[in-house]
Structure formats: structure tokens, C-alpha cells
Amino acid sequence: MPAGSRKLLIIDDDSIVRHNVVAYLEDSGFDILEADEGAQGLDLFHSQHPDVVLTDLRMPTKDGLQVLEEVHQCSPDTPVIVMSGVGVIGDVVRALRLGASDFLIKPLVDMEVLVHAVNKSLERRDLLAQNQRYREELESANSELKDHLRTLERDQEAGRRVQQQLLPPSPFRRGAYCLEHKVIPSLFLSGDFIDLAFRSERFLSFYLTDVAGHGASSAFATIWLKHAAAEIVRDWSLFAEDSRVEEDFNRWLFEINRQLLETRLGSHMTCFVGVVDLELNRLHYAVAGHLPLPVMIHERKAQFLEGKGRPLGLFPNQEWPQFEADFPPGASLLIFSDGILEVMPPTDLLEKEEFLLKLLSNSQGGMKNVYDALQLDAIQEAPDDIAILSIVRET
Template identity: 45%
Template sequence: MAGRRSLLLIEEDERARKFVRGALSRLGYQVVEAQSGLEGISRFAPGLFQLVITDLHLPDIGGLEVLRKIKQVSPDTAVVVLASNSEVGDVVQALRLGASDYLLKPLEDAEVIDHAICRITNAETLAQQNLEYREELERRNRELRDHVELLQRDQQAGRLLQQHLLPRTPYRYPGGIEAAYRLIPSLYLSGDFIDYGLFGERFVAFYLVDVSGHGVSSALVTALIKHSIMHLLRERPLFAQLDTLDSDLLEILSLINRELLSTRLDKHASMFVGVIDGPARQLHYAVAGQVPMPALVTTHGAEWLPGKGRPLGLFEQGDWQVMCAKLPSSWRLVTCSDGVLELLEGDLLQKEEQLLQAINKSRGDLDSLCTALHVDTYEALPDDVTILTLRQG
């Protein structure tokens, strides 16, 4: 008789037992009967019955004791007590001990029994469903935590790899040109990337690229850009002669533009690429959708460099132009990704004016500029923030 629809009925009175058995049978229960408390306890086992109905007044041990013993071994088993009007105090005690409900004797209306049993079984079904939902939720939460931990480990590994691809900072080249940067991703990985290097003994080339979006996908594109430029450098020497500097800059922009279009990653990028001719004190540069423009700081203050050009990865043909700027004996060049503008208030023109004032006040010094912009005080940045500075004198 074991099963989910089995019920244990403990009742000394044969007439009451027969009445309850009939009502329960109509509900589809298999009823196991016991005429005393000890007999009922001997027949009970955890998981054997969905419900126990016991009279509070039994010939050997009381119904309260039966209730205690059942709850000790099977706390989740529902127990209904039968009591007379004179046993109200015992009913209260039974409810305190964990009884699910009570029925008053004499039992004369089968619907009362039906309603009580249905109410209990419905509550049990709901409790079981809630338990299953909770267990399923906990299982999914565990899986989510595992996935998040795995993702964090992957992103941490990706961040270490991306940092490994970045150049040393600060770095001082022969001739006194020093390059430094601050790159702060809004997530684990950044869509901003910079690089610089010495070519021969005369030229220092550099670039800052800002890939649309941020996070893993944008970081992968920065790695692609780094790889493409390095592959180009292995194929043929760049920035080896003064008369090819301008064409070399345009070739880099054209290469990255083709790569972004061919990958179909739905990514575009802004880029500032330049080369400094140390002995001639000349800066050759080109911009591709760069906002804000680079700023040149001299003894006369900070000024935006002129220039224009389409972003990379949007158009087959670019309109990039190579510009030249004469450098004094002492100068600072400051280039920022557009994430810096997210830290400022106002419209674009107002933000650019605030940034230029901060650059001018800091005299192009990287640490002073970062302090003025409060870039290290944000718990979460709205966008990747990168500041690249080059200086001499």
C-alpha cells in the first residue's frame, strides 16, 4: 500500500474510522488503519504515507505523543488531528507541535473531510513545487556562478595577454623623446590600444586606436590590429626614409581599414598614427575619425592639431591626409581616446574646451592630467579611457 496516495488513519472508534475511510477512498486514497497509537506508530515509516490522521484520544498513548513521534522521524509528513469540542486545548498544542489541521468530532459531513484533505494536499503540492523551483534555481545559480568564474578567469587571462602586447611605460628613446600612457578599461578588456617604437636612430612612430564598443570583441580587434601592423613591418621596412614617412602612415591606415572591412565583425575604429623625426624636430601624423584631436603643448600653451579623416572599417576609400607640425625644443603631445570625454560635462565643444584647459594646466604631464580628470577615482568607467603622451625637452 505504499505510495504517494497512501494515508494512515489512527482511530479507536470503528464508526468514525469507517466514515473517514469512506470519504478518503472517494478521494482516491489507499487507507491503512490502526486502532491505537502504538499500532499506528509501528505502521508508520518516513515516505510511506502522504498524510496521517490521528485521534487525540487513543486507548494507549495520546494523539499528541503520536504526533511528536511522527514529526521526530518525518517532519514533512502532514498530520491532521481528530478532537472533540472539549479538547480545544489539545488542538492548540497539536498545532504548535506541527499539525497541519484539525477536524472536530463527531464527523458527520464528508465534505468537511474532503475540503481539509484537499487543502492540505494542495498546500503540500505547492510546497513541493516551491522546493523544486528553489532547487532548480539554486542549481542554475551554481551553474551561473561557475560560468561567471570561468568567464572571469578567461577575461583575466585575456587582460594579461592584452597587457603583454602593450609597450613599456614610460619609455625613453635616444634623443630624449619619452612615451608614456595610461589605459583604463571599462571592463576587464579594452577596445583601446596603443603602441610605439624606434625605427633606426631617427624616427619614433606611434599610434592610438579606439575600436567601437568595449569588452572582449573590441579587445580581439585590437589584437588583430597589432598583429596586422607587426606583419606589415616584417614584410617591409617602414619609417626607414624621410621621403616615405607620409606614404607609410597612409599604408597603415589603409591596411587596418581593409582588415576591419574584410573581417565583417561590425566594428570600426578611430586612429591617430604619427612619426616623429627627432633630428628635424618634425611630427608627421594622420587621423582617422579621431575625437578628440591630439593636442600639442609648447611654451605658448596647448593647441589642438589640425587634421581630418574618416574612421576605419566603414568606407572602402578613406580621405586621410598626412599633416606635418614643426616641434620646438621643448614640447608635449597628448592624445586621448573618446572615453575621456565621457568624464566631462556639457556638449562636445564644451567637453573639448574643458579637456584642452586640463591639458594646458597640466602642461601635458601624464600624471597631472590624470589627476585633473579624476580618471583613477571612478569605480566604473562608462567607456575605456586611454591617454598617450610623448614629450621632449
């Protein structure tokens, strides 16, 4: 605040001193009120609310200490500077004890000292007021933050329950195949999701998706995907008995990608989608940026499937090549979200994948064995959701 807007009240019965002080402070840009004795000064104080009071200590009738006491009682934050003759330092000490913000010894040899005292008193008052404001704003911001966190927690909790509700039945059997899934939740709601893409007499299809990011919006994106995926199969009559699987595959991913970009959900996702031809026991699949690649375990040998393709929701007009693999009797296919890599001890990505493969080679496949092999029961709190989909051809 510029000095000009500050109002000072000068109380001194010595008119020469008072006039000098007033003249100098007016020149320095302050608005000045003046009184030649305590009672009049206090009247001005009550009616004009000055920012600082300068008062002589020794005055007839009401003296400076009385002025100081009344001002402080009425407005504890208003600085009071006392002025005293050089011989009466005892008065000054009493005034300081009573809360005077500063003192000046008369005669005032240099008026700059006076202005310095006034400015310091104002600065202190301003600092205290600013502190108070900051503290209040901080309290209010913190309480708002707490509210937000409560809201986020409630949203998370609701999102988690709905995500759970939307997962397909597990285990789910169709012919010789058994599907099981499991999602190990992390503390923070995420976008891992598993579903059966569709069911027909001849084809059994499933996908595992991992929406980038966390929170309610990721959960909404998985819900969106579940419905969009089913609608696309219906609207385009995909995967009917006489379908050309490889074309339908691409159509399905193409449409999801197109709609995802169109809906502006602001999410992108990786996806592994597989279709088992129950007549020919062939696995058709496509990989939309999904990592790690699924693992096929057969006769105690674990291998990553090959395949690649871009994630969904980032690039328009993509195509997704279709890959195929045999699904021999007793084989087990395991699809993981990338959360699984975070609980593999090595730090390097390739080493993590090798480690995973090694652990799985020692298992016989199937959800239970994989759980044991990867010691997933021991995970207290996953850093990221871990979604696992297991498909076993039993005979």
C-alpha cells in the same frame, strides 16, 4: 502535482466515519490507504510513505497523539491532520502543540472542509519543499557566481599585466622627438593600448587605440592588434624610406580593418595613428573614429587636430583619408583615449572638449605638465582607462 498522485493515510476506529472519509477523498482524486487502529496505521505509514496522515485522536491501544508523535519523529515534513469529537477540544490543542498541521471536528458536517484541510496541508508541505529547493539552487548559483567572479578577476589581473608588458618603452627618443605614454587603469580591464607601429630611419610611427567594451576579450583584441599591426607593416613593406606615406597609411588601416572583420574577434576599436617624417618634420596621421581628436600645443596655444574616419572592425572596404600637420620645434602632441573626457567636469561632450583644451592651453605640453594641468595624479579610480601618448619635438 495533480491530486491523483497524492497518497493519504486515514486512521480511524469508527468504520462509518472512515468509510465516508475514504469514499469522499477517493472521489476527490486521492489515493487512499486506511487503517482501523494506530499500530496498523503506522505500519502502513512506514511501508507506504503517504503524503498526508489523517488520524482520529481517540482510539483504543495506540491513539492519535502517539501516531502523530511517531510520524513526526520519522518524517517531520509529513502533515498530520487530527480528527476529534466536538467535546474534546483539549485533545486538539495538545495535537496542535505536538505539530499537527490541522484538525477536524467530528461529526464532519461538510466533506469539502476535509478536502480543504488536506489541500492546505499539502500546499504547506510543497511550499516548504519548494523553498528548500529554491534556497539550495540559489546557494549553488551564488557560489557558481563567486567562482565566475574569481575567474574574471584572475583573467582581468592576468590581462592587465600582459597589457602592461606589451606597451612600448617610455620615454622613447628618436632624433629630436620624445614619446612618453601613460595608462591610468580603471577597475575593470579595458582595451586602451598604445604602441609604436614601426620604426624606420625616416619615419616614427605610433598609435593609440581604444577597443570597445571591457574585459579579457578587449585585452585580447589589443594584443591581436599589436601583432597584426607589425605583421602588416612587414608583409606589405610599408613605410620604407622611399614610401608614399599616404598610401601606406591607408593600406595599413585597410588591412587591420579587413583582418579584424575576418578574425571575428567580435571587437571594434577606434584608433589614432600618426607618422612623423623625421626629415621634413611633418606629422601624417589618420583618425579611425577616435575621440577626442589629438591636441597640438605650441607656444601656449592648444588646438585639436582636424580629421575624421570610421572606426576599425565595423564596416568593410573603408578608406581612411590622410591628414597632415606641421610639427614645429617645441610643439607637443597629445593623444588621449576617451576615458579622459569622463574626468572632465562638464556633462556635455563639446563642453568637455573645450574644458580639456582650456586646461591644456595653460600647460606647456609634455607628459609631466599635462599631468599637472589635468590633475591626473588626483584620480583615485578612473571610470574608464585613460591612455595618454605625448610626443614632444624638443628642438
